[in-house]
Amino acid sequence: MHVVETRDQGDAIRRRRECADCGNRFNTYERAEELPIDVIKRDGTTQRFDRRKLLRGLVRAAGGRPVGGEQLEALADSIAAEVRRGGPEVQASLIGDLAERGLARLDPVTAIQFASVYRRLADLDELSEVVQRLRDEPLPGSDQLPLEETSDSVGTIDRSPVRAPRATKEQRRKHVRQQ
Numbered sequence: 001m002h003v004v005e006t007r008d009q010g011d012a013i014r015r016r017r018e019c020a021d022c023g024n025r026f027n028t029y030e031r032a033e034e035l036p037i038d039v040i041k042r043d044g045t046t047q048r049f050d051r052r053k054l055l056r057g058l059v060r061a062a063g064g065r066p067v068g069g070e071q072l073e074a075l076a077d078s079i080a081a082e083v084r085r086g087g088p089e090v091q092a093s094l095i096g097d098l099a100e101r102g103l104a105r106l107d108p109v110t111a112i113q114f115a116s117v118y119r120r121l122a123d124l125d126e127l128s129e130v131v132q133r134l135r136d137e138p139l140p141g142s143d144q145l146p147l148e149e150t151s152d153s154v155g156t157i158d159r160s161p162v163r164a165p166r167a168t169k170e171q172r173r174k175h176v177r178q179q
Contacts, residue, residue, distance in 0.1 A: 012077060029073075038089045049090065051080045058099060061114035067107050075102040104134055 004025065005016040013030040037049035055076040062072060079098045083090050096118045104111035115121065115130045 009074070009077065034084055035088065037083055037086075039092050039095065040089060041092045046089075049080075049083055049095075051076055054079060054095065054099065057114070058103065061099075061103060061117070062107070062110045063113075065107050065110045065113070067103075067110050071106050075099070075106065078102065108134060 001017055001019050003015050004018050007014045007016075009029075015028045015030065016025060017028060018025045038046045039049050040046055055072060058072045058076060059069075079095060079102060082098060083095060086094070100111050100115050100118060103114050111134060112127070112131060116127065119126070119130065121127050121130065
């Protein structure tokens with residue numbers, strides 16, 4: 001097995017490796033061990049911060065959505081870096097807010113799926129409030145942490161970055177008539 005490529009990705013070194021026997025390639029990530037961070041949960045209990053647990057939650061929220069694993073890895077890295085900058089303790093709500101805002105930048109529907117579990121939404125009114133809040137609050141730029149605000153991204157939350165806007169009823173009728 002040999003290293004094909006090495007990249008510095010902030011708090012990790014990514015190495016692209018290739019198996020000498022079968023030729024398959026895969027990525028490995030090397031991270032320095034950090035001081036433990038305690039997460040203060042809603043009920044007041046504490047738990048060690050676990051980046052892998054965070055990543056699992058992000059992956060679950062993105063299930064079936066057009067969000068790639070590398071995007072989720074990068075988001076987990078940025079959240080972990082922000083958490084570590086905050087000191088030895090962090091509120092679970094901050095981690096959830098960072099995850100929700102970061103997912104909103106990647107794909108708004110994924111952010112709503114995440115929020116439905118994270119915020120324990122009970123009905124459509126609560127879901128509607130989350131959607132409206134995501135529409136009203138500006139999204140962070142790609143060079144910003146998820147809770148920082150920018151003015152250049154206002155108004156993009158309601159559109160998935162992968163899909164084109166849906167055609168109106170009139171546009172669909174017109175298209176059918178033309179065929």
